[in-house]
Amino acid sequence: MATENNNEQPAVFFDRDGTLMKEVHFCHDPVNVHAIPGMCASLRRLRMQGWLVFVIxxxxxxxxxxxxxxxxxAVHCELMRQLDYQVDATYFCPAVPGGIERRRKPDIGMVLEATKAFSVDLPHSYFIGDKATDIECGRRAGMTSLLVTTGYGTQHLSCGADKIFEDAVAAIDFILRKSALWDV
Structure with missing residues (x-):
């Protein structure tokens, strides 16, 4: 799905823990990986409609x-397996909070890497996450930011998200309904 008069594609950027998979504090064992129910089918629907999918x-x-x-x-590979590899690329930052690392959310370094590697239409893209840092990252990058109440989402309800959803599946449903209006 190219937008307007360019070859750029809209994308959905997802936080991983608490958004695509159930929250497990510092998950280190693939046996503890459980994708949010319905995520695989929802990601497939996004991609079939021409959306790029990234994990940040x-x-x-x-x-x-x-x-x-x-x-x-190993944890990430298990999640990708459970999601049937319906992700275009993953970017991760191992840095601790409070440093000068420009890749760590809420900074947009990882988003810019994806934008450079793929032709992404950021103004028509979305960021979905369960924390204020995800919402702020999306906002700084010029995207619509959607909070999910899975993971830590209920602790971040006042973070200024554009919309709040029960989970990422519901957020994807919203995006697909809204994008269908673009094509009319």
């Missing part, structure tokens, strides 16, 4: 020594 995730557990890089990769 802070992983400070690596810097804190709570999980190793190989444990992160």
């Amino acid at each position: 995730t802070n992983q400070s557990g690596i810097a804190y020594g709570k999980i190793s890089l190989s444990e992160y990769e």
Whole structure:
């Protein structure tokens, strides 16, 4: 789905933990990975409608020594398997909060990497997450930011999200309904 008069595609950027999968604090074991019910089918619907799908995730557990890089990769591989690999690319930042790392959300470094690697139409794109940092990242990048109440979402209800949804499946349904109006 190219938008307006360019070849750029809209995208949906997702936080990982608490958004695409059930929250497990510093998840280090693939056995604890459980995709949000219905996510695989919803991601497939997005991609069939021409949307790009990205995962943008802070992983400070690596810097804190709570999980190793190989444990992160094993957890991520299991999630991708459960989602039937319906993701175009994943970007992660292992830095701790409060540093000068420009990739760590709410900064938009990882979003800019995706935009550079793919032809992304940011003004028509969305960021979905369960924390204020996700909402702020989307806003800073010029996207519509959607909060989900899975994960830590209920603790961030006043973060200024454009809309709030029960889960990412409901948020995707909203995006697909809204984008159908573009095509009319």
